[in-house]
Amino acid sequence: MPGFRLGPLRPTLLRTGRGLRFAAISVVIAVFAVGCKTPGDAAAAATQLSATASMLTGYYAALDTLLSETDQLYQIQAAINPVAPYDTQTKNYVTDTAAEIEKREKVAAALTTLAQEFAKLSGSTASTDASTAAGNLESAVAGLKLSSVSMSASNVNLMKDAVDLIVKAAQEHKERETADSIDKFTAALDTWFKSEEPYYNSIGATYANLTQSLALALIAQGQVDPSSFLAAVFSPYGLTPQITDPALKSKVQAVMIAQVDQKSAALATAQQNATTSMEKSLTEMASRIHLVATDKPMAIRAAPITLAQVQSWISLVPQIAPAAASAQSSSAGTTKSN
């Protein structure tokens, strides 16, 4: 049998929770190895799972950035227009939504770490890091289930059940059941993401709608300096524009309004495309894990190509929302380590 070999599990380890997780990881690697038609399939599957989960982490972090920015935009709007105050109830809803997205980010991060540990293993035993990573994934998924504002509770339960099955199957040395559980987990993750996709897109659309509304209001009030807008004309000559003619200002404003409308639509579309690409990547990943778990060869070794499109949007977010992205980056250590 090519691939990894599972060493004997010590009875004392199996009697403890840590031992169970240790056993789970060992069996996982063994099962991936059992299912592989080539020695590299297990490692390739783990690497691909890691890349996909890592991108999912980045996707949620970017959504979280948009929510932080939305919170700030509501405060700005309240200062500009007294008819649109930022009430405590709405602020709490926005905060709760951000907290839910952060929980999903933690699940994705825990899955990334676990997959990285799978990819590193090449011998007959699992590292304690892998054991810890499995425990962290269990905790992160359990956190979703306990949420008071949980989205798609039934799908969260499917993932929780799959994680529980991995541990249980390992305790009973049922390698095939463990493979099925991993397969079920990635499938449940995919289904869960699909069920929440409209909510993610709504968050992106809200951000685009709000920035557009504020930008148009400020342009209409003549509170936008068109100098940077005209930079394309004057920068080659080192000149700075100074528009004093009201008629010309009005014409430039009309062009700026059209640009804001166009870019707002592009912002929402870019986020929706990233969501679609992320969903496709998760589906592709789940199908590859299914191949490995059902003793079929995994022909494609590269990460899902749609991940590049997700990365493109993730890279864009710090540019469109630099303040929130910077604030989150500085507090990332606290958030991510929980």
Added chain:
Amino acid sequence: MQEALQQLEATYFTLQGQINMLSTACKTQEQRDALSTQYVKARANYWACVNKAFHDDDPQVASLTTKVGAANQELTQAVRQMGDIATTIKNITSVVTLGSQLAKMVISL
């Protein structure tokens, strides 16, 4: 997206997109206060449901969703035409009141 949330989003987005123009159109403080109250309610209705689910098979949810959908069409028309601001605020109040009833039916876990 579930139809119910989609309609609450439509109400909120319409008001968010036009809030500055509507504010400017208000002639009295009373109108501004009324507009402010309805805008805040519409936004809260949307955010209250953005990460929750509805029972799509509940006839009450279906009925209210249809009513909010129809009211949204009237709202869009009223805002686009921007005739009498007092009438427009009545239209807004009507759709937001229905939206509040719908938002109350969201599943709380």
